[in-house]
Amino acid sequence: MNKSDVYKLLDEKQQIFIDTADKIWGDPELSLSEHNATKLYEELLFELGFEVEHAVAGIETAFAGKFGSGRPVIGILGEYDALAGLSQKAGELEPCEEVAGGCGGLAKGYGHGCGHHLLGAGSLAAAWAVKEYLAATGESGTVIYYGCPGEEGGAGKAFMAREGLFYALDAALTWHPGTANEIFTGTNNTSMQVEYTFNGIAAHAAGNPHMGRSALDAVELMNLGVQFLREHIPNTDCLHYAITNTGGISPNVVQSKATVLYMVRSNNVPNNKKLLQRVDNIAKGAALMTDTTFTRRFIDGTADLLPNQVLERALYANMETIPLPEYTKEERDFAAKLDATCPKEEGELPGMGAKYDPEIRKKVSELSDGGNATLNDFLCPYFHSGEQSPGSTDVGDVSWQTPTAQIMTATWPAHSPGHSWQNVSGGKTGVAHKGMLYAAKVLAATAVDLITTPELLEKAREEFKVTAAKGYDCPIEPDAVPVPVEEML
Numbered sequence: 001m002n003k004s005d006v007y008k009l010l011d012e013k014q015q016i017f018i019d020t021a022d023k024i025w026g027d028p029e030l031s032l033s034e035h036n037a038t039k040l041y042e043e044l045l046f047e048l049g050f051e052v053e054h055a056v057a058g059i060e061t062a063f064a065g066k067f068g069s070g071r072p073v074i075g076i077l078g079e080y081d082a083l084a085g086l087s088q089k090a091g092e093l094e095p096c097e098e099v100a101g102g103c104g105g106l107a108k109g110y111g112h113g114c115g116h117h118l119l120g121a122g123s124l125a126a127a128w129a130v131k132e133y134l135a136a137t138g139e140s141g142t143v144i145y146y147g148c149p150g151e152e153g154g155a156g157k158a159f160m161a162r163e164g165l166f167y168a169l170d171a172a173l174t175w176h177p178g179t180a181n182e183i184f185t186g187t188n189n190t191s192m193q194v195e196y197t198f199n200g201i202a203a204h205a206a207g208n209p210h211m212g213r214s215a216l217d218a219v220e221l222m223n224l225g226v227q228f229l230r231e232h233i234p235n236t237d238c239l240h241y242a243i244t245n246t247g248g249i250s251p252n253v254v255q256s257k258a259t260v261l262y263m264v265r266s267n268n269v270p271n272n273k274k275l276l277q278r279v280d281n282i283a284k285g286a287a288l289m290t291d292t293t294f295t296r297r298f299i300d301g302t303a304d305l306l307p308n309q310v311l312e313r314a315l316y317a318n319m320e321t322i323p324l325p326e327y328t329k330e331e332r333d334f335a336a337k338l339d340a341t342c343p344k345e346e347g348e349l350p351g352m353g354a355k356y357d358p359e360i361r362k363k364v365s366e367l368s369d370g371g372n373a374t375l376n377d378f379l380c381p382y383f384h385s386g387e388q389s390p391g392s393t394d395v396g397d398v399s400w401q402t403p404t405a406q407i408m409t410a411t412w413p414a415h416s417p418g419h420s421w422q423n424v425s426g427g428k429t430g431v432a433h434k435g436m437l438y439a440a441k442v443l444a445a446t447a448v449d450l451i452t453t454p455e456l457l458e459k460a461r462e463e464f465k466v467t468a469a470k471g472y473d474c475p476i477e478p479d480a481v482p483v484p485v486e487e488m489l
């Protein structure tokens, strides 16, 4: 069996993985409540011949499917959580009107706006193809599919990394649905989320306000304190907040309980911890000023991403070799219509390389018709970067424990924004399925390369030794437990 046989196998059995993705699209579940998806995946992994481990790292919706024996041990990461407020019918050209109980036929108003229904199923397809390769060739090696919950909130992988899970891997591969075919490179900010709940004393706001102590005042003063903090932090650090409980809807009551959720980002975990301490101090100050008390709940945290150039190049070599998806006229037509509903930025070109490298910018401009293409049906030139982007991902935590790399494939129209109704609408199209299958082939082929070419893995690990020399500083506090996003709604 060789890599061409692996692609053939994936083509033959693609329907299993397309059906899985579609089922998860139709039953969107929020971070750390992905119980149906977990059941579906665990059953499928078992049927496909994997050894299944439930509740990995003590998280009910984290799991692993393992096959093979000995080294190397290759991990393939999958996600399957959805987003709130994005319920949508498939194949529609306008957003569904929000109605009670969810619109577009999806329960609770949730939807797969980040394409994790494709991410989980595509990664599983890759892991299965590697398993078939190992079984047919008898090569030494183990493939583990990690079902990683709560990427959108909850940082499942970081909680799994806190248990040291990914140190057992020789390398990890993953992908993300997107609007272009490219290597997902660069690093990003770390993040930490903490919920502050202030407790005061309820009172009639006119009758005896002097008896009351307002928790809402404390939240407002805390936010004000944080606004002043902004002046005195590096300008790449971020301070975001949401008031998740205002204390009620009655202005004539002194609010006795109010909650604010903070997300604090910095360039690395030690700096993020220091920044969080300053926010904690502001909470203390707000409580002192208002004569209230507060409880602090650590929600989640993610580390910065360490890119691995050796793995990136191995992935890219396969992206170049494997034929890109071919689209039908209907698929192109629908993509064009959906693309027409998307916001466009003047001069914006697809792919990360076009942002930073003038040569790549020129090439991508030609390939994408000056950024006007409605479907990016080409491969972006290879680009490696150590550039820090402002967002955060829990793939970062994996990347501190084992060499890790990711790709993006075009599963949506060219200008489809992240976390959008357009992504949900386009999530069951041929374009989405084909982008998923292409990603599965690239991941499977690269895993096979790592199994059959020990020098490649060795080089990736040498690079990792240097980039991860400081060692993993887990952003999750020791006593923190994963909190389902639904619990905070």
Ligand SMILES: [Zn+2]
Binding pocket: 114, 115, 116, 151, 176
């Ligand atoms: Zn995502």
